[in-house]
Amino acid sequence: MSTRRTVLSLSAAAAVAATAAPGAAQASGTRPRKPDAQLRAILKEIDPKRIEATVRRLAAFGTRHTLSSQTDPARGIGAARDWIFEQLQGYAARSAGRMTVELQSFVQPVSPRIPAPTTITNVIATLRGSRTPERIYVVTGHYDSRASDVMDAVSDAPGADDDASGVAVIMELARVLATREPEATLVFAAVAGEEQGLYGSDHMAQVLKDAGADVQGMFSNDIVGTGDAHDGTRPDNRTVRLFVEGVPTSETPAQANTRRSVGGENDGPSRQLGRFVKDVEPEGADVRVVWRRDRYRRGSDHISFLLRGYPAGRFTEPRENFAHEHQDVRVEDGVQYGDLVEFCDFGYIARVARVNAATLWSLAQAPGTPRGVVIDTTRLTNETTLRWQPGTEPDLAGYEVVWRETTAPDWQHVVRAGNVSEVTIDLSKDNVFFGVRAVDTDGNRSPAAAPQPS
Numbered sequence: 264m265s266t267r268r269t270v271l272s273l274s275a276a277a278a279v280a281a282t283a284a285p286g287a288a289q290a291s292g293t294r295p296r297k298p299d300a301q302l303r304a305i306l307k308e309i310d311p312k313r314i315e316a317t318v319r320r321l322a323a324f325g326t327r328h329t330l331s332s333q334t335d336p337a338r339g340i341g342a343a344r345d346w347i348f349e350q351l352q353g354y355a356a357r358s359a360g361r362m363t364v365e366l367q368s369f370v371q372p373v374s375p376r377i378p379a380p381t382t383i384t385n386v387i388a389t390l391r392g393s394r395t396p397e398r399i400y401v402v403t404g405h406y407d408s409r410a411s412d413v414m415d416a417v418s419d420a421p422g423a424d425d426d427a428s429g430v431a432v433i434m435e436l437a438r439v440l441a442t443r444e445p446e447a448t449l450v451f452a453a454v455a456g457e458e459q460g461l462y463g464s465d466h467m468a469q470v471l472k473d474a475g476a477d478v479q480g481m482f483s484n485d486i487v488g489t490g491d492a493h494d495g496t497r498p499d500n501r502t503v504r505l506f507v508e509g510v511p512t513s514e515t516p517a518q519a520n521t522r523r524s525v526g527g528e529n530d531g532p533s534r535q536l537g538r539f540v541k542d543v544e545p546e547g548a549d550v551r552v553v554w555r556r557d558r559y560r561r562g563s564d565h566i567s568f569l570l571r572g573y574p575a576g577r578f579t580e581p582r583e584n585f586a587h588e589h590q591d592v593r594v595e596d597g598v599q600y601g602d603l604v605e606f607c608d609f610g611y612i613a614r615v616a617r618v619n620a621a622t623l624w625s626l627a628q629a630p631g632t633p634r635g636v637v638i639d640t641t642r643l644t645n646e647t648t649l650r651w652q653p654g655t656e657p658d659l660a661g662y663e664v665v666w667r668e669t670t671a672p673d674w675q676h677v678v679r680a681g682n683v684s685e686v687t688i689d690l691s692k693d694n695v696f697f698g699v700r701a702v703d704t705d706g707n708r709s710p711a712a713a714p715q716p717s
């Protein structure tokens with residue numbers, strides 16, 4: 264395929280924008296996208312009552328500690344595993360064969376917080392994409408739980424917020440989306456071994472990596488149970504935090520050299536994913552994007568994906584109450600400790616599920632993130648030439664170039680480049696940051712990709 268090129272001057276850019284349809288490319292600024300009819304129906308179907316039932320059922324297994332019983336039918340992680348598997352299979356039964364459910368088991372050898380070889384099982388539902396099934400988006404919650412002592416596999420550890428809430432999110436998404444036909448593949452996973460050291464997600468991410476899977480986005484939902492800190496501070500029931508790193512965990516020394524030279528610490532693929540989430544957040548929810556990989560001294564399953572070069576982020580509630588996390592259930596000085604169902608707000612969890620649904624659906628319906636985007640640095644000029652690999656989506660309409668001042672947090676300008684794979688624009692690459700995103704015939708836009716020097 265020959266390279267298709269275009270040259271854009273700023274006056275030409277203005278002309279393009281002036282004739283564009285409402286909601287299409289704007290000459291300056293970008294604005295949030297409205298959900299289409301299908302997404303509105305999906306958001307409406309997300310049911311706080313079902314989420315509540317899931318959280319209550321998971322808490323009722325007593326403990327879901329990774330080292331707890333795998334054979335007791337009523338108590339322990341094995342019973343929880345089997346219940347999640349059955350539920351997901353029930354949803355898959357309504358998917359006309361598009362959704363498959365698997366138990367992904369492996370033996371974790373002796374390692375920190377794993378005193379004897381232990382079978383760890385992820386429960387994974389995969390909804391195959393209708394148009395570009397090789398393009399994958401992953402969403403997880405972890406179904407293991409813990410008490411005060413991370414090695415205590417016996418005491419009650421209801422883990423309602425951490426992380427039955429996240430598992431309830433991914434299960435509700437699987438239920439609602441099973442009957443739909445997203446263009447890309449969506450993977451809903453309840454992972455285990457998180458509290459012992461992210462072992463379940465580490466295995467899952469490695470299996471995907473070994474298979475050469477094209478995971479273009481991953482989200483961990485971990486501690487998404489309430490907007491109320493129960494500590495006297497004002498509830499913040501519309502806000503969910505999204506932690507997204509800037510400098511990639513997987514950055515190579517060569518990439519680090521480039522970054523030190525010309526910047527880009529705010530343009531890693533996960534940061535672009537964060538901008539995308541903010542762009543599609545549904546009404547009634549406020550995604551507070553935090554430019555960090557995670558909180559101080561904390562982590563979650565997104566790190567397993569970041570380590571393998573996959574863009575990823577972590578959703579979590581706006582403010583935590585540490586008396587309700589990683590604590591034995593007890594009353595001390597009149598204070599109730601423990602991760603109990605009574606501290607969860609199911610309307611809040613449903614809101615987080617809607618943020619996830621809007622994100623996943625919008626990602627799946629849009630074209631994939633442009634690949635191989637480079638900025639031509641062979642000659643010193645006051646123009647900018649960008650090149651990329653043409654996408655293969657059947658409904659691909661073309662590309663947009665976005666840019667912003669180097670001091671600005673988010674994209675400020677966008678111009679349509681047409682269905683080309685090279686564009687020259689009369690703006691100096693030294694003065695602004697660029698990104699390229701793909702657009703389909705319905706106006707769905709991919710996350711932006713920042714160019715690497717040629």
Ligand SMILES: [Zn+2]
Pocket residue numbers: 405425426457485486
């Ligand atoms: Zn957790």
